[in-house]
Amino acid sequence: xxxxxxxxxxxxxxxxxxxxxxxxxxxxxxxxxxxxxxxxxxxxxxxxxxxxxxxxxxxxxxxxxxxxxxxxxxxxxxxxxxxxxxxxxxxxxxxxxxxxxxxxxxxxxxxxxxxxxxxxxxxxxxxxxxxxxxxxxxxxxxxxxxxxxxxxxxxxxxxxxxxxxxxxxxxxxxxxxxxxxxxxxxxxxxxxxxxxxxxxxxxxxxxxxxxxxxxxxxxxxxxxxxxxxxxxxxxxxxxxxxxxxxxxxxxxxxxxxxxxxxxxxxxxxxxxxxxxxxxxxxxxxxxxxxxxxxxxxxxxxxxxxxxxxxxxxxxxxxxxxxxxxxxxxxxxxxxxxxxxxxxxxxxxxxxxx
Amino acid sequence: xxxxxxxxxxxxxxxxxxxxxxxxxxxxxxxxxxxxxxxxxxxxxxxxxxxxxxxxxxxxxxxxxxxxxxxxxxxxxxxxxxxxxxxxxxxxxxxxxxxxxxxxxxxxxxxxxxxxxxxxxxxxxxxxxxxxxxxxxxxxxxxxxxxxxxxxxxxxxxxxxxxxxxxxxxxxxxxxxxxxxxxxxxxxxxxxxxxxxxxxxxxxxxxxxxxxxxxxxxxxxxxxxxxxxxxxxxxxxxxxxxxxxxxxxxxxxxxxxx
Numbered sequence: 325x326x327x328x329x330x331x332x333x334x335x336x337x338x339x340x341x342x343x344x345x346x347x348x349x350x351x352x353x354x355x356x357x358x359x360x361x362x363x364x365x366x367x368x369x370x371x372x373x374x375x376x377x378x379x380x381x382x383x384x385x386x387x388x389x390x391x392x393x394x395x396x397x398x399x400x401x402x403x404x405x406x407x408x409x410x411x412x413x414x415x416x417x418x419x420x421x422x423x424x425x426x427x428x429x430x431x432x433x434x435x436x437x438x439x440x441x442x443x444x445x446x447x448x449x450x451x452x453x454x455x456x457x458x459x460x461x462x463x464x465x466x467x468x469x470x471x472x473x474x475x476x477x478x479x480x481x482x483x484x485x486x487x488x489x490x491x492x493x494x495x496x497x498x499x500x501x502x503x504x505x506x507x508x509x510x511x512x513x514x515x516x517x518x519x520x521x522x523x524x525x526x527x528x529x530x531x532x533x534x535x536x537x538x539x540x541x542x543x544x545x546x547x548x549x550x551x552x553x554x555x556x557x558x559x560x561x562x563x564x565x566x567x568x569x570x571x572x573x574x575x576x577x578x579x580x581x582x583x584x585x586x587x588x589x590x591x592x593x594x595x596x597x598x599x600x601x602x603x604x605x606x607x608x609x610x611x612x613x614x615x616x617x618x619x620x621x622x623x624x625x626x627x628x629x630x631x632x633x634x635x636x637x638x639x640x641x642x643x644x645x646x647x648x649x650x651x652x653x654x655x656x657x658x659x660x661x662x663x664x665x666x667x668x669x670x671x672x673x674x675x676x677x
Numbered sequence: 678x679x680x681x682x683x684x685x686x687x688x689x690x691x692x693x694x695x696x697x698x699x700x701x702x703x704x705x706x707x708x709x710x711x712x713x714x715x716x717x718x719x720x721x722x723x724x725x726x727x728x729x730x731x732x733x734x735x736x737x738x739x740x741x742x743x744x745x746x747x748x749x750x751x752x753x754x755x756x757x758x759x760x761x762x763x764x765x766x767x768x769x770x771x772x773x774x775x776x777x778x779x780x781x782x783x784x785x786x787x788x789x790x791x792x793x794x795x796x797x798x799x800x801x802x803x804x805x806x807x808x809x810x811x812x813x814x815x816x817x818x819x820x821x822x823x824x825x826x827x828x829x830x831x832x833x834x835x836x837x838x839x840x841x842x843x844x845x846x847x848x849x850x851x852x853x854x855x856x857x858x859x860x861x862x863x864x865x866x867x868x869x870x871x872x873x874x875x876x877x878x879x880x881x882x883x884x885x886x887x888x889x890x891x892x893x894x895x896x897x898x899x900x901x902x903x904x905x906x907x908x909x910x911x912x913x914x915x916x917x918x919x920x921x922x923x924x925x926x927x928x929x930x931x932x933x934x935x
Contacts, residue, residue: 332767332805333793561775563761571725573748573776618763
């Protein structure tokens with residue numbers, strides 16, 4: 325009996341094994357679907373065998389032709405990994421912003437952070453702005469600077485009033501509008517072909533012709549997710565509000581700085597390889613909260629997994645919906661995300677926010 | 678023990694607290710009373726380190742070294758606690774262990790065991806899995822007390838702990854705090870609205886008037902007709918019912934004429 329009553333204490337802030345299994349399973353399914361669907365259909369069994377064959381110490385005949393092998397390893401797999409990494413990045417960043425701003429509607433796109441990163445990237449790609457620093461390339465560096473300016477701008481305009489969800493979002497709208505206007509102006513100044521190129525990237529694009537972007541993005545995402553996962557406990561304390569957190573000996577400013585820097589870094593890295601993809605950071609953590617737990621110790625890791633699965637699937641849609649042409653992924657995420665955002669707002673009206 | 682020396686707080690140019698000096702002994706219950714806006718909550722916030730202030734707040738003895746009390750020395754129960762959506766009672770109480778954890782350290786089995794004990798002791802174990810948002814006023818207050826206990830701080834700061842409760846609940850919650858104080862030797866500093874209730878539970882009362890100490894001493898010395906009438910700017914009378922003080926406004930002369 326005593327053991328039974330202790331269960332809530334033992335389960336407190338723990339990620340449920342079921343939730344983990346479901347999200348890992350969803351990610352595995354999404355990856356296989358993404359690898360097999362596309363211009364050239366690949367047999368799922370062959371794909372799985374080829375993947376297993378690649379494990380060290382395992383030899384297995386995949387039954388795929390050399391061309392199919394090349395499609396799998398040089399086109400599909402990098403693209404799938406890219407989609408998964410970008411999805412994970414935007415989702416954990418969204419969860420992080422929601423935690424530090426105590427705002428269920430915070431999202432890299434809605435706070436203007438993506439727009440800031442986009443402006444930086446446009447300057448780097450179209451105008452040769454070079455902020456390269458050590459091993460960090462020009463585009464990610466410029467994207468990070470732009471994203472940092474945007475998040476600082478949003479927070480400053482809201483004057484630190486994180487209590488009301490509306491203030492921060494409205495200042496995000498202002499910041500996003502400002503950065504978008506600058507982007508549009510800059511695009512006008514570019515030659516037609518160059519502008520088209522930059523524009524198609526801005527709409528959110530996961531096309532890649534190799535492993536380059538994946539290797540560029542992976543370290544940022546891994547470090548960012550690790551930092552955010554380590555600070556999930558602090559985000560749970562912050563749910564009590566700044567005063568109660570401080571009364572419990574936690575410095576909210578320190579948590580905010582660490583988490584915002586990590587989330588912004590991850591967002592900027594994702595934007596610099598994939599352009600602006602809206603609403604992923606809003607939708608994914610929300611769904612995780614609805615089905616799993618409100619604790620950030622569950623929301624952060626599960627959002628990373630679920631976000632990876634979500635964007636990998638969205639990318640399948642982007643590739644196949646209007647084949648042989650391709651839809652920008654950003655279009656599909658906005659198509660799914662905007663009604664979801666409206667739903668969350670509507671539900672918040674009923675006092676659930 | 679907490680020693681407060683010459684504490685002052687400014688809000689903008691306005692001085693909301695001035696020259697407050699008081700010691701809280703181990704196991705003592707100090708009641709903070711005074712009209713609205715006299716600085717009770719501000720004083721608690723300053724002691725807890727949430728409000729910038731002048732003067733000093735110290736804990737520890739000459740032997741152990743005197744220092745600014747932190748979250749392991751003081752547990753604050755705010756007037757309106759936040760009840761995060763989807764957080765269970767067990768999770769909420771577990772947050773009370775935060776001051777004992779290093780920056781990147783998680784709760785140990787010891788922390789969880791301690792929380793289970795606290796829940797058991799306050800008869801909350803059955804509710805461990807309930808979302809805190811669904812609790813009634815009295816239940817929520819017990820859960821907030823449980824979190825403060827899990828914090829294992831020797832001093833409890835209560836800001837109007839019973840303002841949202843009906844009379845029966847008020848008595849139950851205050852009796853619980855009283856009982857915990859006796860068992861664990863906790864000190865209690867409680868800001869309270871009702872003078873009679875404050876006097877019944879406190880060893881000493883600190884009467885604040887516009888940010889200054891108007892009186893400090895045992896309840897019977899502080900609850901005096903002339904002093905209270907002056908501080909509250911109304912004609913107040915102290916009555917005794919069953920040996921307990923009750924403060925009421927003097928009968929209105931116009932009503933008597935009717």
